[in-house]
Amino acid sequence: FKQGAIRHTAVVPIAGDQMTNDVAVAFRTPTQSAEEIKIKHGCALRQLADPREIVEVPGVDGRDPRQLSVQTLAEVLEPRVVELYELVLNELRRSGMEEMIASGIVITGGSAMMRGMVELGEEIFHMPVRLGMPRYVGGLSEVVSNPRYATGVGLVLMGKQQLERHLTGQMESSSFGRILDKMKSWFQGNF
DSSP, X not given: OBTTBOOOOOOOSXXXXXXXXXXXXXXXXXXXHHHHHHHHHOBSOGGGSOTTOEEEEOOSTTOOOEEEEHHHHHHHHHHHHHHHHHHHHHHHHHHTOGGGOSSOEEXXXXXXXXXXXXXXXXXXXXXXXXXXXXXXXXXXXXXXXXXXXXXXXXXXXXXHHHHHHHHTTSSSSSHHHHHHHHHHHHHHHHO
């Protein structure tokens, strides 16, 4: 964003699903178990992981569960997070946007909450990094106040603002205008 408008977008081919897959493959555990382990115990930066903290990894096909340290888990996750951040950094440089970032990087998504994501981001980007949390959301704010929902909530709020601008001063007395007013009221009450 620059001056309230989107100036550049890009898609990188790495996200939390690849991190989950890395955990599943490295520790031979089902994907669902790998996702739970990543969310509850994942750490993106090895030096922040406590080697004494132990996680139980469920086995596959009736095999016994195993124990692993959070530091070992971080050794699997950190390279993938580094790869993700380096792809983002390369895209920022390629687009010419890197120098335009005044206040730092905002990370969103479920994996953004993993321990060490902010710190590792600051090491790689050499600028402030923070978690993107939806704010100023009415209605279900406690449900959606999570980086996992930041992008979706942001898009809904942006659409709401555009709708409000479009509606201002138009068709206030028509039946269509009344319907739009009701939609606007609904958005205000829920978002």
